[in-house]
Amino acid sequence: MSRKLFYNLRIQAAEGGVRLSFYKSTPLFLSGSENGQPPMIRIYRKEEPAFSFNEDYGEYFDGLSPEQAEILFEGAMDAGNGRKYTYVDSLAKVGSTYAYWVSSDRGDPPVGPAAVRVRDAEIWWPQQEIDRRMERLSAMYPQLVTLKSFGRSVRGADIRGLLVGNAARRAAFIGLIHPGESGPELIIPAVERLLRDNGDELAHAGLAILPAVSTDERERLVHGHPGYLRTNGSGVDINRNFPAEWEETDYSYGLDTSDPDAITYRGPRPCSEPETRAVISFIHEAKPRCVFSFHCLASICGPAFFASKYARNDQAFSERSLPLLAAYTKGFYGLEDRPVRMSYACSSGSLPAWLYKELDVPGFDLEWEGEERSRITHTDKTTRELLRDYQDRHYQGMLSVLRELRERCEFD
Template sequence: MKQERSRREFLRRCGPAAALAFVPTTAQCATASTAAGVSARKDLTRLRAKALDGEVHLSVYKSTPAFQSKTGQERFRTIRVYRREEPAFTFGQDYAEYFDGLSYQDAELIFQGPLEATNNRKFTYVDSTVKTGSTYAYWMAPAEGEPTGPAAVKVRDPEVWWTPEKIEQATVELQKKHPDVVTVNTIGQTVRGQKLRAIRLGKGNRRIALVGALHAGESGPELMIPAFEQILAGHKELLAHVSIAAIAAVNLDERQRLAEGTPWYLRTNANGVDLNRNYPADWDTVDYGYGLDTSDPDSMTYRGPAPASEPETRAVMDFLRTDPVEAVYAFHCLASICGAHLLGPKCAANDEAFKAKCTGFATAYGLGMDRSLPADGVFRLGTSAGSLPAWCYRELGVPAFDLEISSRESEAREKCVVDRTDRPLLEAYQQRHANGLRAVLEAMIARKL
């Protein structure tokens, strides 16, 4: 206000010509909008990159000034596409910041030519020369001017990272093949409205539950459904006595982003909430694991604004309340792999009877996966406040576990933690989980559990 009064007083005393002193010159305007002589304004905006069926699909729009301009449209007759492979990018260590400030100057010009603009504004380009397993940065530009970008993308193997569409197809196919023992129904939906599906195998009154992909960048459907197929093909008789209830993937929204090429690890749901901190069990207790804070909305372990605030959380709770179970196995670790390291709820530390029950269900599964493991090295208490195992203990009174991976599974661990899971490794762990499930079912039938 004081500065504005001084300006008005100066104009009153010196007359209208003095107003020129307050008008920035062209050079001043240019200085305000440039850095090192390069305009900050780009002709293209909203560059996106998606990996679909082994190709990268790019889309970009003319910026609002460029679209509205009556002149200069001829520069859009030629579009340039630049690409740079980023082998140094490391999943689980690097995130979006890795790509901040990357320059196109040493990138490869992979296309220069005409592209038809949808509605005279949107350009699309498909790069079919990419390699599965590689991470790329892309830029796009018209014939002249600075490119827009980078847009980051990783081309993943769709057999290793299942899309929501593939999960649904595999679920429906499982029911079609075995309609006598498999049922499928919708139990809720995600933040973005994707249907959450429950799979039930068998008719036995005693039941265990499996829950997958609470964290999008971890494991679930790629292990569960093939394991179910193996049990149905070779050990179907078990399901006359005991049964399995499963949600193959909970965090479908963010899993879709990963399957479509987001290079970095995604943990929270579409609302930015860690679903494995959102359950109403000691939710008020703040956890500081990983150097993060579960009460902080900016944290990857944010517990949410309230207990069970998320539709995915409520769907899982309703599912487990509807189908009483004797144990719950939640699949975690990374990149579609989890192993024989089962974590129970820390809040049960003083409940010896409950810990003994947990040990039985955990050991049966873990040693079923790998009999070379020491029996006392499979299970420990470790899940935090607000986790699914904590809620299963507090409300249901049943053993529940987060399946991670043991230090003895070194080869698998080294690959999956950096998103290098391949088909042979995944197939080996599909077999391991089929063995673990079978061991639990057989122990239940034999009344050992």
């Protein structure tokens, strides 16, 4: 078998298309051009419509061959510094998943596949967009909004949040504890609208938001990583890394939290991850009366509230929690009369477990509420229309929680 003439094939979905880069491998780089002729490079692309987010993973692409692929490009290319090639596929479609390969006319085996899923930047916001919106709010409402850094991610990204309005009665909203799930696209528009339309409320009850905790791996999804991602950049599940019965192994989803290969790995020790520590310093600073942490999938979650399993038989906890959850549910559904959905499902090492055990603060993961119309989020088919509807509903839920906090704290 002849040598592969290229290596380090990288791929990124970005504005305007899919960007490929790859390098001449050592033999090609050292031999230079053959008979004075540069190699003719071929770039192959194959759409993979069968790939399904959260049902298929990276292994889907293993062993795929370019046999039925289309040739996107064929010809000589200029190499940067004599070695690096780049190519932009501007015909890639949003919502599609593709595999790419590269080879030349020298009979070398193709390099690849490199896989990418092209996502809608209106549904999966890049970190830049999150930063831009939070900075704008702190500039527009300097009396009401404080933008603050609470730590850095494994790869050094700033994990920032906003403290908004009344500091004595705050509700906290946290996003992207799990990178493939939800947060900024629901939380930030709600805060924007609250400041614009109902700023008076914020004198009586306030908010604290930390919309993008696992920002590193979220960015990989924004830039086209095809499958679901759950852990941070070090392979740790942040929702198992909190110091709340951390050493108690949890076996949810057929996985084992002590197993470093599992996507629910709890980490080498409690609070080992900078993202976990950022959430903790955010909570210590915000001192919220209640905490809502957004989960489910592909930028959408519903009002199904998961509390710490340790709170199961605690009457006082449910008495304190239910009015808040009833307020959220009522706001979310408006005139429809819906029951509160609450279960004691959050495991050892989770944020709700830590809030309950260490701070005695009601904290909840928000999960899928079982509506058929939002089932599409499970396979990354969230539409702009569905997102707009959920943005509106979470805004109403948030407003309703603030009003509940105002009333219940009247006599504090």
